[in-house]
Amino acid sequence: MNTLRLLRxxxxxxxxxxxxxxxxxxxxIQRVPFVSHYVMPLGQHIGVPCKSVVExxxxxxxxxxxxxPGGFVSTALHSPVTGTINEIGDFRGAxxxxxxxxxxxxxxxxxxxxxSSGGIDWQPLSLEEFIGAVQMAGIVGMGGAAFPSHxxxxxxxxxxxxxxxxxxxECEPYLTNDHRLMVERPEDLLLGAEIVRQKLGAEETIIxxxxxxxxxxxxxxxxxxxxxxxxxxxxQVKYPQGAEKMLIKTVFDxxxxxxxxxxxxxxxxxxxxxxxxxxxxxxxxxxxxxxxxTVSGPGASYPANLIVPLGTPVREVLRFCGGLxxxxxxxxxxxxxxxxxxxxxxxxxxxxxxxxxxFTDAETARPQEYPCIRCGRCLEACPYFLNPSRFAxxxxxxMYDEMEQYSVMxxxxxxxxxxxxxxxxxIVQLIRTGxxxxxxxxxxxx
Amino acid sequence: xKQKDPDLLLLHxxxxxxxxxxxSAMRDVxxxxxxxTLAALWFFGLGALLVLAAGIAGAVLTEWFFARLQxxxxxxxxxxxxxxxLLLGLTLPPGLPLWIAFLGxxxxxxxxxxxxxxxxxxxxxxxxxxxAFLLATFPIPMTxxxxxxxxxxxxxxxxxxxxxxxxxxKVDVVSSASPLGLMKFEQEVTPLTNLMFGNTLGSLGETxxxxxxxxxxxxxxxxxxxxxxxxSILLAVVVFSGCxxxxxxxxxxxxxxxxxxGGLLLGAIYMATDPVTSPLTPRxxxxxxxxxxxxxxxxxxxxxxxxxxxxxxxxxxxxxxxIDRYTQPRIFGR
Ligand code: SF4
Ligand code: SF4
Numbered sequence: 023m024n025t026l027r028l029l030r031x032x033x034x035x036x037x038x039x040x041x042x043x044x045x046x047x048x049x050x051i052q053r054v055p056f057v058s059h060y061v062m063p064l065g066q067h068i069g070v071p072c073k074s075v076v077e078x079x080x081x082x083x084x085x086x087x088x089x090x091p092g093g094f095v096s097t098a099l100h101s102p103v104t105g106t107i108n109e110i111g112d113f114r115g116a117x118x119x120x121x122x123x124x125x126x127x128x129x130x131x132x133x134x135x136x137x138s139s140g141g142i143d144w145q146p147l148s149l150e151e152f153i154g155a156v157q158m159a160g161i162v163g164m165g166g167a168a169f170p171s172h173x174x175x176x177x178x179x180x181x182x183x184x185x186x187x188x189x190x191x192e193c194e195p196y197l198t199n200d201h202r203l204m205v206e207r208p209e210d211l212l213l214g215a216e217i218v219r220q221k222l223g224a225e226e227t228i229i230x231x232x233x234x235x236x237x238x239x240x241x242x243x244x245x246x247x248x249x250x251x252x253x254x255x256x257x258q259v260k261y262p263q264g265a266e267k268m269l270i271k272t273v274f275d276x277x278x279x280x281x282x283x284x285x286x287x288x289x290x291x292x293x294x295x296x297x298x299x300x301x302x303x304x305x306x307x308x309x310x311x312x313x314x315x316t317v318s319g320p321g322a323s324y325p326a327n328l329i330v331p332l333g334t335p336v337r338e339v340l341r342f343c344g345g346l347x348x349x350x351x352x353x354x355x356x357x358x359x360x361x362x363x364x365x366x367x368x369x370x371x372x373x374x375x376x377x378x379x380x381f382t383d384a385e386t387a388r389p390q391e392y393p394c395i396r397c398g399r400c401l402e403a404c405p406y407f408l409n410p411s412r413f414a415x416x417x418x419x420x421m422y423d424e425m426e427q428y429s430v431m432x433x434x435x436x437x438x439x440x441x442x443x444x445x446x447x448x449i450v451q452l453i454r455t456g457x458x459x460x461x462x463x464x465x466x467x468x
Numbered sequence: 469x470k471q472k473d474p475d476l477l478l479l480h481x482x483x484x485x486x487x488x489x490x491x492s493a494m495r496d497v498x499x500x501x502x503x504x505t506l507a508a509l510w511f512f513g514l515g516a517l518l519v520l521a522a523g524i525a526g527a528v529l530t531e532w533f534f535a536r537l538q539x540x541x542x543x544x545x546x547x548x549x550x551x552x553x554l555l556l557g558l559t560l561p562p563g564l565p566l567w568i569a570f571l572g573x574x575x576x577x578x579x580x581x582x583x584x585x586x587x588x589x590x591x592x593x594x595x596x597x598x599x600a601f602l603l604a605t606f607p608i609p610m611t612x613x614x615x616x617x618x619x620x621x622x623x624x625x626x627x628x629x630x631x632x633x634x635x636x637x638k639v640d641v642v643s644s645a646s647p648l649g650l651m652k653f654e655q656e657v658t659p660l661t662n663l664m665f666g667n668t669l670g671s672l673g674e675t676x677x678x679x680x681x682x683x684x685x686x687x688x689x690x691x692x693x694x695x696x697x698x699x700s701i702l703l704a705v706v707v708f709s710g711c712x713x714x715x716x717x718x719x720x721x722x723x724x725x726x727x728x729x730g731g732l733l734l735g736a737i738y739m740a741t742d743p744v745t746s747p748l749t750p751r752x753x754x755x756x757x758x759x760x761x762x763x764x765x766x767x768x769x770x771x772x773x774x775x776x777x778x779x780x781x782x783x784x785x786x787x788x789x790x791i792d793r794y795t796q797p798r799i800f801g802r
Contacts, residue, residue, distance in 0.1 A: 039484045195484060267801065280801035352477040359482040366476075385483045392490040392546055393588035397743035398694065402750060406800040411748065429799050437482035445490045445588075451480045 031275055033268040035405045036260045037438045039359065041234055042195040045325040046318050051202050053329045054342045056128050060102050060333030061113050062088065063123040066372040067162040068169045069095030074124055080107045081129075085136050085311055088124055091157055097170045098160040099124070102311045102331035104132035116355050116364040116372075123370075126333070141305040144217050149175075152221040159303040160310040160373075164295030165189060165200075165264065166356050168374030171296055175222060177285050184288040186224045187273060188215055188297055190231040190238065191257060191264030194357025197377045199314040200294040202327045204231065204238035207298055208245040214301030216250050222290060226251040229294075230273050234259045261359060262436045266291045268405055280432050295376075315371060317343045319358075321350030321380025330371045336378055337367035349382040358385075359437040392445035400439035400449060406432050410439035410449045417452035422463070425456045433457070488691070494547040496692045500683030501554060501738065507679050508672040512562040515629045516672050520557035522566040526573020527553030527598075534582045548587055552576050555595035555738060558672045559731060559778070560602070564609055566629055572598040592785045593745045596735075596778050603778075677728040684737035693741050696753040701736040702727060704761020712769065720769060732764060735777035745785040752788075752795035759784045 065071035070093035082101040089099035105128040112120040157172040192200040215227045267278045302308040318325040323344035354361040400410040439449045531549035576598025584590035687693035712720040767776025
């Protein structure tokens with residue numbers, strides 16, 4: 023009976039892209055070698071950029087603090103390598119903009135052994151101390167959003183977190199970094215979850231995993247200790263199953279009200295990678311200095327799952343994977359549905375870079391755009407029950423205020439509508455244009 | 469490893485698309501109509517082929533002409549003009565003078581689509597608009613149903629087909645009433661099997677219910693069709709005419725007769741489902757379908773015409789913007 027209810031539970035709408043994970047789902051995580059230079063942008067998380075605490079020419083150890091939080095919604099930054107600070111200035115990011123960053127030249131003779139060895143005794147920490155520690159460890163959401171994790175853990179008075187929900191959906195096609203973490207480091211994941219659950223005072227941990235990862239579901243099930251109140255919930259394969267609010271709808275059958283956060287329905291959602299990063303910090307004292315990246319896509323010569331020190335240039339990561347095939351046309355940072363294209367291969371891997379995907383003509387060829395035939399497929403795809411075709415029409419007519427009236431700000435830019443549109447209308451792109459225009463008009467009222 | 473960056477594109481995500489495109493969806497509808505069309509040709513002979521060809525030619529030439537005029541490029545590639553012409557042709561009587569069929573195609577695209585702003589902007593189904601125009605302008609030839617080919621050769625062409633433009637057509641064909649006319653005016657019931665397999669009188673596409681259904685199933689499997697529309701139309705017709713049959717079984721047709729007679733299947737599966745002129749919202753499509761079903765029965769039973777599918781669909785087309793406005797789904801979390 024219970025299983026039946028679980029089977030039926032799901033979010034509504036959404037789309038079914040081919041998951042395309044075959045290339046990398048069985049490849050163990052490999053470590054990429056150290057390279058000569060690393061660039062650590064100060065604003066690689068959502069919120070206030072952090073502040074550099076080092077000087078040019080200063081020697082830093084791997085894992086040493088190089089920038090402190092610039093405010094509450096901000097985190098610390100640590101050096102991914104042992105070396106010297108080469109430059110503090112503006113560097114180009116994947117979006118093409120220049121932004122402040124610290125460049126570190128790696129010491130070619132250093133052993134790159136981690137200085138600190140032991141973990142942190144987390145048991146006696148109070149919630150505040152725990153939150154402070156997470157902030158100083160530089161831990162942010164590793165699923166792609168890079169939202170500082172300690173902010174999620176700080177709930178206002180009167181709200182209690184009852185469920186810790188761990189997001190192992192990995193609904194973006196191609197990506198397998200979370201899958202490999204669940205398969206290769208189940209103990210760390212479960213220990214990290216236990217730390218967070220106890221600190222938040224939550225009743226239970228639920229790990230939501232899409233059914234196309236049976237290996238992960240099985241291995242996690244085998245490693246759960248009796249004293250850990252953890253449940254693994256297999257979920258239907260559907261995009262965007264891993265979107266926070268959709269995950270909550272699937273697992274708890276609750277809708278997070280528009281404009282509110284998961285904590286308003288007593289849930290705290292964290293990505294698998296984030297939880298493992300927390301385990302790394304509290305069990306071994308390793309702050310956020312590296313992450314798992316899936317290199318894949320039809321343009322990648324040798325697809326792989328890699329441990330990449332943060333700040334490694336994408337070019338070096340790709341070089342380690344045998345480079346790009348000649349027919350590569352576009353490189354996406356993140357997943358194929360929500361990731362962002364990069365104009366240059368010299369941009370660094372960031373805390374939020376879950377994948378580096380190379381695409382060829384087949385994916386980038388855009389068939390001729392046809393007029394909207396009002397087929398309603400975008401409406402039936404939108405997990406937020408918006409009317410994307412109307413947004414596209416209004417954006418083209420520059421009627422941005424009307425877009426706002428129809429709740430365009432509720433759109434999470436998941437891309438389902440564009441995926442489904444038979445007329446190949448770039449709906450998400452038009453929606454972004456509208457949102458940007460709205461934000462701009464809010465910032466400078468006449 | 470190439471040292472030089474490839475010239476990277478910066479296309480926005482999502483990079484993946486589902487496979488279907490608007491032209492492929494239109495082509496699927498053409499494929500789905502093929503069996504029923506072939507059956508109609510078999511039953512009616514070469515004349516029917518010429519009527520279809522004339523309708524399609526009128527539609528395609530008009531589309532091509534206006535695309536040239538407006539420098540819109542290759543709009544023919546989306547196959548929608550061919551589809552409009554074919555759908556129009558299937559609603560015409562097989563003995564129709566060819567020039568009328570051609571004119572119908574011209575009007576369907578010209579008044580039905582182009583003046584609205586082209587594909588996607590029209591309020592009414594172009595094929596049905598073309599037919600409505602013809603019915604209003606040429607009521608006699610549009611309601612003269614030639615008999616089936618019978619023993620005649622396939623290549624026999626009825627004289628009425630070849631009538632010259634604007635000349636009085638001599639009505640010398642052996643004509644008789646369509647099943648709906650028989651039912652309405654003479655209370656005579658045509659056997660259901662004849663209706664299903666298509667050897668009855670009527671317009672070209674009215675005749676073979678089973679093949680039309682088959683095409684509908686193909687479209688449903690290919691996900692080209694909003695199944696809610698035909699299902700709700702047929703359900704509404706069955707329920708409503710079922711109630712009427714309970715009241716008076718002689719005067720009112722049975723539900724099965726209602727479904728397989730006239731252009732109901734053609735209209736429900738291929739015309740009402742035209743995405744452009746049906747509601748966007750899932751809930752709206754139910755209302756739309758039920759509205760059509762109820763109107764069809766009302767017009768057939770109480771109206772002055774034996775057939776009401778065309779007007780039912782056109783009326784609900786007109787109601788579509790309103791339906792859309794009041795059936796917007798509840799936004800997640802609101
Ligand atoms: S991108 Fe926005 S409008 Fe499109 S499906 Fe996602 S939430 Fe809906
Ligand atoms: S999916 Fe595309 S063609 Fe269909 S209604 Fe939406 S925008 Fe229009």
